[in-house]
Amino acid sequence: MRLRLFVITLILVFLSGGVIVAQDDDVTLILVTHDSFSVSEDVLANFEAATGITVEILRAGDGGQVVNQAILTAGNPLGDVLFGVDNTFLSRALNADIFIPYESPLLENVDEQFILDEAHRVTPIDYGDVCLNYDIAYFEENALPVPESLMDLTLPEYRGLLVVENPAISSPGLAFLIATIAEFGTPEDDDENDYTYLDFWTDLIANDALVTDSWSTAYFGNFTQGSEDGVYPLVVSYASSPPFTYNEETDIVTTASIVASGMCFRQVEFAGILDGTENEDAARLFIDFMLSVEFQEDVPFQMFVFPVNSEAQLPALFAEYAQIPFEPAEVDYAAIEANRDNWIAAWTETVLGR
Amino acid sequence: MTMWRWMWYGFLLVPLLFLALFFLYPLLAIFDLSLRPDNSWNLSGFTQIVTSAYYRDTLIFTIWQAVLSTVLTIGLALPGAYVFTRFDFPAKSFLLSIATLPFVLPTVVVATAFSALIGARGIVNQVLMSLFSLETAPIQLERTLSIILIVHVFYNYSIALRMITSYWANQSTRIEDAARVLGANGWRIWWHVRLPMLRPAILASAILVFIFTFTSFGVVLILGGIQFATLEVQIYYQALNVFNLPLAAALSLLQIAVMFAMMLIYTRLQRRISSVDLQSTRQIARKPKTPFERLFLIVNLGTMIVFLFTPLLALIYRSLVREGAFTLEYYTALTSNTRNSVLFAPAIEAIGNSLQFAIITTIAALLLGVLTAYLIAGKGINRTVSRWLDPLFMLPLATSAVTLGFGFIIALDTPPLDLRSSVWLIPIAHTLVAIPFVVRSILPALRSIPLHVKESAAILGAPPHRIWWSIDLPLLSRGLIVGATFAFTVSMGEFGASLFVARPNTPTMPIVIFRLLGQPGATNYGQALAMSSLLMLVSAASFIAIERIRSAGIGEF
Secondary structure, X not given: OHHHHHHHHHHHHHHHHHHHHHHOOOEEEEEEEOOOOOOEHHHHHHHHHHHOEEEEEEEOOOHHHHHHHHHHOOOOOOOOEEEEEEOOOHHHHHHOOOEEOOOOHHHHHEOHHHOOOOOOOOEEEEEEEEEEEEEHHHHHHOOOOXXXXXXXXXXXXXXXXXXEEOOOOOHHHHHHHHHXXXXXXXXXXXXXXXXXXXXXXXXXXXXOOEEXXXXXXXXXXXXXXXXXXXXXXXXXXXXXXXXXXXXXOOOEEOEEEEOOOOOOEEEEEEEEEEOOOOXXXXXXXXXHHHHOHHHHHHHHHHHOOEEOEOOOOOOHHHHHHOOOOOOOEOOOHHHHHHXXXXXXXXXXXXXXXX | OHHHXXXXXXXXXXXXXXXXXXHHHHHXXXXXXXXXXXXXXXXXXXXXXXXXXXXXXXXXXXXXXXXXXXXXXXXXXXXXXXXXXXXXXXXXXXXXXXXXXXXXXXXXXXXXXXXXXXXXXXXXXXXXXXXXXXXXXXXXXXXXHHHHHHHHHHHHHHHHHHHHHHHHOOEOOHHHHHHHHOOOOOHHHHHHHHHXXXXXXXXHHHHHHHHHHHOOOHHHHHHHOOOOOXXXXXXXXXXXXXXXHHHXXXXXXXXXXXXXXXXXXXXXXXXXXXXXXXXXXXXXXXXXXXXXXXXXXXXXXXHHHHHHHHHXXXXXXXHHXXXXXXXOHHHHHOOOOOOOEOOOOOHHHHHHHHHXXXXXXXXXXXXXXXXXXXXXXXXXXXXXXXXXXXXXXXXXXXXXXXXXXXXXXXXXXXXXOOOOOOOOHHHHHHHHHHHHHHHHHHHHHHHOOOHHHHHHHHHOOOOHHHHHHHHHHHHHHHHHHHHHHHHHHXXXXXXXXXXXXXXXXXXXXXXXXXXXXXXXXXXXXXXXXXXXXXXXXXXXXXXXXXXXXXXXXXXXX
């Protein structure tokens, strides 16, 4: 039954696409997105051919910047569809009221956990987990077990092994900070637990963890499997990173993710139709396109993230080497926006001793 | 005659209009939105700054590191400039041209080069450790103020070297000779003759280096590590991550205020020099004669080459070697769209885009910069007005790129000026940053043109354009080349707000580098280094071409 409904909607979608072609030959849809966005040529070409819509892509900075720009240009948007707001910035975008609701029929195949906005002002497109990556060879050579919890990272055997990113300016850095907050809580919590995330960070820094400005510096500048200069075999990165260390000649990957319970934070990326668009119909088609199996299966190798559509198959390399954590840290997205500045300020004070 | 004059005044207004439209208007718009949302003032940002010890410390550190960087840069560049002015040696103009190379490289890449050289596992440490059989690396500069200063000097050395050299090249040695005859030597000549004579050029380059390092972002973040933060870093954080616009605006204004204060000191120190004695370069530069002169020349050039070029060579080396074996795979990978991405740009396209933007920027910055310099130095213009105009045109250099980027999208949003997603916004943003370089490069020379020479020419019946062509232009030519080189470099290196505006798919070389460095995998890293090497190669070729244009087209004095 469900399948038939799905097929019918798909046909309707394509028909409405045809109508648009008939009405107006040159609809140009502008997608506003971040610098990490990418899509295969043929996948986008298929959409353009099927709908007659020309897609232009405007990119600037990261997800946070895209949201800020959309808020500053509210009512007179830079484009029609925004892609790239994640759950750490979602609340800011929703509060600013920059999206027109649209409930895509394809949401049927998307797990409930990804649908964070009941009003469907944003549609989930992909997700990725920020997890620790480790240098497999280093841990094997030193006969060192892989840490199994965040708390393990403060043990003496892991002294000077971990490089993390500054949560104030790095998105995976913030994700990791949130994971530690979910695990240890904050001083403001009412519970009896008196070991907070700030205590954990004090211990982590005392255990010689290195904090860098960005993912690039951490991964390519300090991680042992990222560059020749690196001396840290543990790095805060993505669960999707290990497939990219696959070596065809040796047929092995040199890194793996640690996906133990509570050690990862899940970033979900959303798309939304920008209020003020003159191409709402085309924008809806584009949202449907982004949820379609074709686009969703394209996502892993273009953007290093996972599809939210359960019908989409993962590429072989991903299926084999990218682990998906079953119990990522859970933090309410509204709490993130409300507390981000305080969390980071307290973190900065703790880590820098200011 | 009067028509000429009115046309001239009209021309002089062009840079002002450009600045007003593309800089002041967006800047005021974003300040207005940040500090006066809903038509009532929100000055919470200022209160936060004033009451917080953290921001006071940040301000002090920002100024302190900028002062140190400036002093070091000028101190090292002065002997270099002497060598380039007074001596003839092989490959002189080539060396001078490519000394500007560090300036085009993104900080992430330069950081890589420095850790390959002097990092804990770097070449220098490995050699020292094996030579003296040491257990730990003797050079431990990572995340210290020293490494920030070293890299600041690495970036800015060429600004000082080139600006001072271009000014010095036409300064006569007669006073110096006289002083020597009267028994002065060594430091006395430096202190009493050369330094006062070079003051305009030293100050002009010092103010640029100061502002550049004052707004330093990447170097401090990447190499300094988390314990160091400049105002620029705070603005970035407040504007992008916290979205606290009142605080970001207040910090931006603080930055601008410091720059204005520095410019005020600068104009104070930069008193007009009453009589300047000019001489042809051919009479000033000669081959080194005494063994001491030869040693001085070799030590100077040696230091410069080692300091500037070994980090660059380390980059090129790494782009060509994988696991100890020579390979071109990173370069070939740059041309193949392995992931079949719609946004992929083959290397040649990125090079093309970069060159196009850089050429447009250079031409625009030269035209506007020359007019600006005449506007500032001009007779007929009130001294007080010109004193305010000068810092005004320096402002884009001292304005946080994030702030200006936001300004662009909220101000330039209605037709016919809806430039928010236009490709033109990129060369416009580059030109804004490039104009101060052109102005500073030619202003000292422009001010030193003796009035009586031009008056004599006028009395002898030369029309204004003839005077400009035969007197001004040859004397300004060196400064123009330096200005053009830096304008070109600013654009190639992608400085300024253009990184913070939404751009259509016109990737430049630095953008490709950033994108590659944002993805895991050894091939991406290698490709980023290969693209950086190409960026250096293309820039070096362009610098040499710019130099050629001068020797072919414009006369020399």
